[in-house]
Amino acid sequence: MNPMALTYDQHFQSAIARLKMEKRYRVFANLERDAVRFPTALWRPEGEEHAPREVTIWCSNDYLGMGGHRAVVDAARDALDRHGAGAGGTRNISGTHNPIVELEAELSDLHGKPAALVFTSGWISNLAGISTVSSLLPNCLIFSDALNHNSMIEGVRRSGCEKQIWRHNDVGHLEELLKAAGNERAKLIVFESLYSMDGDIAPVAEIVALAEKYNALTYVDEVHAVGMYGARGGGICQREGVEDRIDIIEGTLAKGFGALGGYIAASPAIVDAVRSYAPQFIFTTTLPPMVAACARAAVRHLKHSGEERARHQHMAMLTKHALRAAGLPVMDNKSHIVPVMVGDAARCKEASDLLLRRHSIYIQPINYPTVALSTERLRITPTPRHNEAHVAELVEALVDVWSSLGLPFVEAKVIPMRSRAAPEAHCTYPEMKRAAE
Numbered sequence: 001m002n003p004m005a006l007t008y009d010q011h012f013q014s015a016i017a018r019l020k021m022e023k024r025y026r027v028f029a030n031l032e033r034d035a036v037r038f039p040t041a042l043w044r045p046e047g048e049e050h051a052p053r054e055v056t057i058w059c060s061n062d063y064l065g066m067g068g069h070r071a072v073v074d075a076a077r078d079a080l081d082r083h084g085a086g087a088g089g090t091r092n093i094s095g096t097h098n099p100i101v102e103l104e105a106e107l108s109d110l111h112g113k114p115a116a117l118v119f120t121s122g123w124i125s126n127l128a129g130i131s132t133v134s135s136l137l138p139n140c141l142i143f144s145d146a147l148n149h150n151s152m153i154e155g156v157r158r159s160g161c162e163k164q165i166w167r168h169n170d171v172g173h174l175e176e177l178l179k180a181a182g183n184e185r186a187k188l189i190v191f192e193s194l195y196s197m198d199g200d201i202a203p204v205a206e207i208v209a210l211a212e213k214y215n216a217l218t219y220v221d222e223v224h225a226v227g228m229y230g231a232r233g234g235g236i237c238q239r240e241g242v243e244d245r246i247d248i249i250e251g252t253l254a255k256g257f258g259a260l261g262g263y264i265a266a267s268p269a270i271v272d273a274v275r276s277y278a279p280q281f282i283f284t285t286t287l288p289p290m291v292a293a294c295a296r297a298a299v300r301h302l303k304h305s306g307e308e309r310a311r312h313q314h315m316a317m318l319t320k321h322a323l324r325a326a327g328l329p330v331m332d333n334k335s336h337i338v339p340v341m342v343g344d345a346a347r348c349k350e351a352s353d354l355l356l357r358r359h360s361i362y363i364q365p366i367n368y369p370t371v372a373l374s375t376e377r378l379r380i381t382p383t384p385r386h387n388e389a390h391v392a393e394l395v396e397a398l399v400d401v402w403s404s405l406g407l408p409f410v411e412a413k414v415i416p417m418r419s420r421a422a423p424e425a426h427c428t429y430p431e432m433k434r435a436a437e
């Protein structure tokens with residue numbers, strides 16, 4: 001070996017050592033998903049000889065279990081048989097395959113927008129969508145919510161445009177900044193409809209009203225809402241009746257729709273411009289036909305079926321209720337996300353390990369930089385495929401882990417299932433931070 005290589009390697013080793021010291025080195029569990037028996041999966045403990053173990057998944061972003069849905073799996077298999085494995089190249093080289101044309105038509109219909117464009121992931125759609133739209137506008141000023149996802153931040157960065165960060169979900173602050181920028185300047189407001197770590201929902205109607213008042217374009221990431229909210233699964237903006245007043249809707253096909261890929265839906269001019277200018281679209285091979293076909297099947301199914309959405313919300317409510325009744329520090333929100341505060345990276349990891357090893361429950365620890373330091377948490381995502389028995393097991397396991405690790409309980413409150421509006425029944429975020437200290 002070239003002796004010089006050692007000095008290079010030391011830099012990588014010390015970079016990894018830093019993460020380990022900060023207790024945020026990530027280890028991935030080897031989990032084999034079971035399409036039929038989801039949320040049950042097989043876990044293969046690393047470096048252990050014995051047979052894989054059955055575990056229950058409680059943190060999947062396949063929020064509705066669509067990844068294993070019959071219609072979705074059949075659509076993929078049918079497309080695979082007919083069209084083979086890959087797409088054969090970028091759309092510039094290989095043309096556009098029919099399943100992706102059909103998928104884009106399905107998505108533009110889902111959001112009531114005249115056009116849609118599919119990318120290889122939601123991350124790429126944000127990078128491409130935000131950077132291309134804003135860089136094609138003269139001297140565009142971007143207003144970005146303080147808690148926007150990494151893919152949106154990268155999109156803003158890549159645009160090279162001036163940006164201003166508005167305090168999370170604070171429309172008063174947004175208005176101040178918009179007013180100061182003046183009506184003449186090109187402006188793009190970028191935000192998420194549902195923030196996935198706290199599970200809080202943006203005041204979309206107020207943001208849209210401000211955009212209209214100050215003549216700004218709006219770009220919303222509906223990644224954690226598509227499939228799950230709105231009468232046809234179009235997301236929070238659809239539920240709030242403001243979809244037609246949003247300029248660009250971005251979504252993923254990988255979470256509620258259970259497949260892979262991302263997209264934007266917007267006016268024909270915006271979609272055509274992004275298609276024509278975004279290198280993240282132009283220079284990469286498009287999704288294979290089978291992925292486009294199964295994503296389309298999921299979108300189509302959820303447009304017409306509200307059953308999964310209703311049961312999803314029901315299971316999320318039931319889980320929150322049961323955990324709170326057991327005195328576990330569940331953060332308050334009005335969505336399907338159930339964050340349970342730990343407030344310390346090492347203990348969050350320990351809690352997750354103990355859940356898996358002792359209770360066969362998989363909940364990945366959420367640590368910095370995904371969330372702020374001292375707000376490390378377990379992020380629980382009930383699906384329509386979980387049942388009451390799963391919830392009972394989860395409560396028992398978490399109570400045992402909390403007791404074993406000496407994590408603080410909050411005062412147990414029994415909340416009547418149908419009155420989740422009662423404010424005194426909820427733990428608020430700062431209270432929980434204190435409780436965890």
Ligand SMILES: *Cc1c(COP(=O)(O)O)cnc(C)c1O
Pocket residue numbers: 121122123124126149151192196221223224252253254261262
């Ligand atoms: C997961 C996520 C993305 C990226 O979507 P992928 O399809 O997984 O690449 C974009 N935005 C938000 C808010 C996300 O949580």
